[in-house]
Amino acid sequence: MSIVLSAKNLSKSFYEPEEFQVLKNVSFDVQKGEFVSIVGKSGCGKSTLLYLISTLDTKYKGEIFMNEKKVTGLSQNELARFRNEHIGFVFQFHFLLPEFSALKNVMLPAEKLGKYSKSECEDRAYEKLKWLDMDKFALKLSSKLSGGQQQRVAIARALINDPTIMMGDEPTGNLDSVNTELVFDILKDLCKSKGQTIISVTHDTEFAEKSDRIIEMKDGEIVKHEN
Amino acid sequence: MLSSVNFEIAKTHLLAKPRQTLIAMLGVTFGIGMYILMISFMQGFNEFLEDTLLSSTPDVRIYNDIKTDFSHSILDEISDTAKVLNVIHHPKPKDITPNLKSSARIIEDLKRDERVLAVSPQLATQVFYVSGLVQINGTLSGVNILEEAQLTGLQPKMKTGKIENLLTIDNGILMGHGLANKLNVHVGDMISLATPKGTAMRFRIVGTFQFGIGSLDNIKSYVNLSKVQQLVGKDNQYVTDIGIKLKNYDNATDVAKEFSDRYGYKADDWKTTNASAMVSILIRNVMTFVVSFTLLVVAGFGIYNIMSMTIQNKLKDIAILKAEGFSSGDIRQIFLTESVTIGVFGALSGLVLGFILSSGVYNLPFPKNDFISITHFPVVFHLKHYAFGMGFGIITTFIAGLMPSIKAGKIDPVAILRG
Numbered sequence A: 001m002s003i004v005l006s007a008k009n010l011s012k013s014f015y016e017p018e019e020f021q022v023l024k025n026v027s028f029d030v031q032k033g034e035f036v037s038i039v040g041k042s043g044c045g046k047s048t049l050l051y052l053i054s055t056l057d058t059k060y061k062g063e064i065f066m067n068e069k070k071v072t073g074l075s076q077n078e079l080a081r082f083r084n085e086h087i088g089f090v091f092q093f094h095f096l097l098p099e100f101s102a103l104k105n106v107m108l109p110a111e112k113l114g115k116y117s118k119s120e121c122e123d124r125a126y127e128k129l130k131w132l133d134m135d136k137f138a139l140k141l142s143s144k145l146s147g148g149q150q151q152r153v154a155i156a157r158a159l160i161n162d163p164t165i166m167m168g169d170e171p172t173g174n175l176d177s178v179n180t181e182l183v184f185d186i187l188k189d190l191c192k193s194k195g196q197t198i199i200s201v202t203h204d205t206e207f208a209e210k211s212d213r214i215i216e217m218k219d220g221e222i223v224k225h226e227n
Numbered sequence B: 001m002l003s004s005v006n007f008e009i010a011k012t013h014l015l016a017k018p019r020q021t022l023i024a025m026l027g028v029t030f031g032i033g034m035y036i037l038m039i040s041f042m043q044g045f046n047e048f049l050e051d052t053l054l055s056s057t058p059d060v061r062i063y064n065d066i067k068t069d070f071s072h073s074i075l076d077e078i079s080d081t082a083k084v085l086n087v088i089h090h091p092k093p094k095d096i097t098p099n100l101k102s103s104a105r106i107i108e109d110l111k112r113d114e115r116v117l118a119v120s121p122q123l124a125t126q127v128f129y130v131s132g133l134v135q136i137n138g139t140l141s142g143v144n145i146l147e148e149a150q151l152t153g154l155q156p157k158m159k160t161g162k163i164e165n166l167l168t169i170d171n172g173i174l175m176g177h178g179l180a181n182k183l184n185v186h187v188g189d190m191i192s193l194a195t196p197k198g199t200a201m202r203f204r205i206v207g208t209f210q211f212g213i214g215s216l217d218n219i220k221s222y223v224n225l226s227k228v229q230q231l232v233g234k235d236n237q238y239v240t241d242i243g244i245k246l247k248n249y250d251n252a253t254d255v256a257k258e259f260s261d262r263y264g265y266k267a268d269d270w271k272t273t274n275a276s277a278m279v280s281i282l283i284r285n286v287m288t289f290v291v292s293f294t295l296l297v298v299a300g301f302g303i304y305n306i307m308s309m310t311i312q313n314k315l316k317d318i319a320i321l322k323a324e325g326f327s328s329g330d331i332r333q334i335f336l337t338e339s340v341t342i343g344v345f346g347a348l349s350g351l352v353l354g355f356i357l358s359s360g361v362y363n364l365p366f367p368k369n370d371f372i373s374i375t376h377f378p379v380v381f382h383l384k385h386y387a388f389g390m391g392f393g394i395i396t397t398f399i400a401g402l403m404p405s406i407k408a409g410k411i412d413p414v415a416i417l418r419g
């Protein structure tokens, strides 16, 4: 097994409204194909940690390696390119672009990547949507879909470029129990059958317990690794 | 380079809110439309005026300017000014003749100059037009009519009769249309002319002209040069003015200065002769640009507003695009494309609007009047105005969109995604 993500001594402080250290020397590794849950009380710094390792937030101390490449210190443009290719996001609020169809939402990151022709992008997007049982809604405006449907489209979008790591910030946080179950099964299946590495922040202990590994945080520190 | 994904996103944004897009576009349309209307009309009027002035004034006019500078006396040259102070009360000019000496040589020389297209000597004098008991003060120009016609474009300005009549009828006279009306005379009638020195002569009216400038049409007449020389009792070399037409009238100022230096007489170019009209042309140009510029700046603010609003409403979308891997540059490009697209289509429809409006003005009949001889409003349709309007519209929207777009590019996705 190879390490796809390695966080070394990550620290982060906010200075507004007053100085406050959110993360204190956080270090951990994630293996390829692992499904990792990050849990902890509200305000302990889970989201903050996720934004660091996803390269969206660059104001921190410590180092992050992905696929053995050091991403700390890359320029904003290099990071954008890196995210495009290696990271897929799923958020609590589905965050689809409302003016675009479900299909187009899924296609955009692939078109941005520029690795495939437009028709190939479309085929790939269809394939992902089909896998999530969403292909019949492909041409529907994304704002006209239900919450659970939107979240499945968001998962398809996260997967379109076959990312190294898929990251979720409470991906089931805004869904009812049926949809939570559904999304969890999808993620689990992704991990099992396709070897997709997943890191997900969650509040849902049931959800967390079904994943490969739990990282528990408290006041900006990792207090427990659990397999 | 504009990437096709970014363009597609921009297009989708614009089409998703058609009414807002249309309103932003209409601001530009209106601005450019008004610019086209104003510039076409103002420029048309300027060109008409310039044309009228040019057709009635030679490009360069050489004449003998009577000197009234008495600061220097010939007495000073024969007396020792260190000891003596010469004071002369009420100096007056002596009886100088205002003619150009050795005019024949100057004319010969001018005709050889390769910048010169035509030369017309003339003898101008004050006269009284006498018809019955009516006496009207005016001017009389003695010319070689064919040469003069080359110079001023008299031919197309003829209202009745032909200029060639002057060649066949020895005592013929071409009279300003307004003057003929005042004297109530027509082609074929006889008219008496008297000089201030008391000599008089009778002429037969063979034509009337109308330049469209009251100060000419109401006072001026043309007769053959020899007739005026006869009337004022001078020899056949006696001329007061030499009018010159140049191949390129834009050079007139430089050429006039050179001729003045070369021949020792005063030489005015057409701009100097028509200085006050040139000022009004300049003022109209400045006004046109100020008003058009204001309209476009207002349209620019409209776009700035709408783009800022759009971006404010799309913070989430911008954050998600950045998370997906779109860079700050991409985001900037998307919103800049939106405002420039608004600019391009707004400007295009502005050109159409401007064209329609100025065609409308062009077809309006001009109020009939004795001084300006046109039937409809003078409007020009110059491609360069349309090109400039288009360019200016695009640049304005580019600048208006630039600031909001840069701001959009700088948005921190984390702050937004956190919620």
Ligand SMILES: Nc1ncnc2c1ncn2[C@@H]1O[C@H](COP(=O)(O)OP(=O)(O)OP(=O)(O)O)[C@@H](O)[C@H]1O
Pocket (backbone or CB within 6 Å): A014, A015, A016, A017, A022, A040, A041, A042, A043, A044, A045, A046, A047, A048, A049, B418
């Ligand atoms: N921009 C900010 N400025 C100042 N403090 C912040 C900022 N963002 C987050 N914090 C603080 O940092 C701490 C950690 O925030 P974070 O969002 O990582 O918590 P979390 O573990 O994800 O909580 P939750 O489970 O509620 O989402 C919180 O105390 C929060 O108030």
Ligand SMILES: [Mg+2]
Pocket (backbone or CB within 6 Å): A046, A047, A048, A169
């Ligand atoms: Mg959180």
